[in-house]
Amino acid sequence: MIALIRYRLLAALLLTALLAAPAWAHKPSDSYLTLEVKQGQVDGQWDIALRDLEMAIGLDQDGNGELTWNEVRARRDAIAAYALARLKLASAGKACPLRVTELLLDDHSDGAYAVLRLHAECGAAIAALDLDYRLLFDIDPQHKGLLQLRHGGQVSTAIFAPDSAHQALRVADASGWRQFGDYVRHGIWHIWIGFDHILFLLSLLLPAVLVYRDRRWQGRSTFRAAAFDVLKIVSAFTLAHSITLTLATLGMVALPSRLVESAIAASVVLAALNNLWPLFHGRRALVAFAFGLIHGFGFASVLLDLGLPKTALLLSLVGFNAGVEVGQIAIVALFLPLAFLVRNTALYRRGILGAGSCMIALLALAWLAERGLDVKLLA
Missing domain, CATH: 1.20.1250 (Growth Hormone; Chain: A;)
Structure with missing residues (x-):
């Protein structure tokens, strides 16, 4: 028995x-967020898979299963609104309102991505950046947001998941051990899925x-x-x-x-x-x-x-x-x-x-x- x-x-x-x-x-769902801090402002780029946006807000207007640039461009405002509602930045307790300045397309190893160019003003020099990331978590709990934060010649990274949606990152003197730990966890998760x-x-x-x-x-x-x-x-x-x-x-x-x-x-x-x-x-x-x-x-x-x-x-x-x-x-x-x-x-x-x-x-x-x-x- x-x-x-x-x-x-x-x-x-x-x-x-x-x-x-x-x-x-x-390949599982990931988005790629790059933010560059310069004094009191943040410029960035956010790559989100078109297949994910199609699942979340619908892009395929003619229903033929193929997305064109015209279909993506026609949904620019909807894409921007959906993305910005799920990413919040703050510095020293003050919100840094984000806006989309441009929408482009790019190819990654697993397909086409919408590229959102971002800009935010924080009003004062940024020592640490608070990020709240909620993209797709409500419909795909396996989704990950992969962040690259740049300041001067330094680069730090972070991985956002449903259990780590809010993170505070120093823009200087980034912890190497924290980055190492983030990627250990990502490697474990990647082999498991x-x-x-x-x-x-x-x-x-x-x-x-x-x-x-x-x-x-x-x-x-x-x-x-x-x-x-x-x-x-x-x-x-x-x-x-x-x-x-x-x-x-x-x-x-x-x-x-x-x-x-x-x-x-x-x-x-x-x-x-x-x-x-x-x-x-x-x-x-x-x-x-x-x-x-x-x-x-x-x-x-x-x-x-x-x-x-x-x-x-x-x-x-x-x-x-x-x-x-x-x-x-x-x-x-x-x-x-x-x-x-x-x-x-x-x-x-x-x-x-x-x-x-x-x-x-x-x-x-x-x-x-x-x-x-x-x-x-x-x-």
């Missing part, structure tokens, strides 16, 4: 990931509690052997994506976004199919390293969209990568003991490993078609 309960718990975790994955097949990364890792980990012998999967004899196999896979994946995350974020290597996202989907397909027809059993760590190089470019897209100068970028890079590793460790710590306990059941071998890998492969094939052919298959 206890083993059955453990199996059901593990199966429920996998099923939850598979059911939630279509909604997170692509990056279902393509999670399913790739899980596809490689599912056989870790088994051995392929006499043309069938059998349970490993010791937890130590399973843990060592997991350690090799996770270490290889971590080393590989850390290399390309660093190179891509520092601008030393660049690959087209569509190629990276398609290759990530293909890696999930291959890892899942290997559980059904073992082709590289015993070499899964090498596969984790090879495809981990591609996944690193996917992680880097989050930081690249911030456009941070290298001084702040190095700090955010280390924090973000540390957060990704913490997130991975949490996933492994939850998965491995449960999987080991039910490894000898037919339900694990045929249900979770067999049927689960089939579901993962089919889902990843849909992602591959969407990303490679630019078609919409999943809601």
Whole structure:
């Protein structure tokens, strides 16, 4: 009975990931806010995804599923009103009224964005800036606002979420440890909602509690052997994506976004199919390293969209990568003991490993078609 309960718990975790994955097949919702403080005034730029604005206020006037510049421009006042109602600035207890001076369009790695040029007057020299950020939180609690605050030659960063919607930032002598902590948390969250990364890792980990012998999967004899196999896979994946995350974020290597996202989907397909027809059993760590190089470019897209100068970028890079590793460790710590306990059941071998890998492969094939052919298959 206890083993059955453990199996059901593990199966429920996998099923939850598979059911939630279509909604997170692509990069989660972020906006990019850059503010520059000069004496008593603030100038800035706010990049908000058109898909988010369409969801919030509606932009597609003819209902054909495609947004044009004319449709966006026609909704300029509505866009400005919606955005400004959800961002408030203050200094020394006095409000700094914001206004939109210009509306433009720009392309990010995950699609088109509205670019709002901002200006605010605070009336006196600004030593610290209070920000209240509420964009999209009422309709998308997973949304994040990524801030870059500039003053002279200094740059500080912050991440806004529903539980950190109000923040006070010094415009000088910014805390490096605070920025580091922000990006650790963002890295943890990114791996937890990056279902393509999670399913790739899980596809490689599912056989870790088994051995392929006499043309069938059998349970490993010791937890130590399973843990060592997991350690090799996770270490290889971590080393590989850390290399390309660093190179891509520092601008030393660049690959087209569509190629990276398609290759990530293909890696999930291959890892899942290997559980059904073992082709590289015993070499899964090498596969984790090879495809981990591609996944690193996917992680880097989050930081690249911030456009941070290298001084702040190095700090955010280390924090973000540390957060990704913490997130991975949490996933492994939850998965491995449960999987080991039910490894000898037919339900694990045929249900979770067999049927689960089939579901993962089919889902990843849909992602591959969407990303490679630019078609919409999943809601």
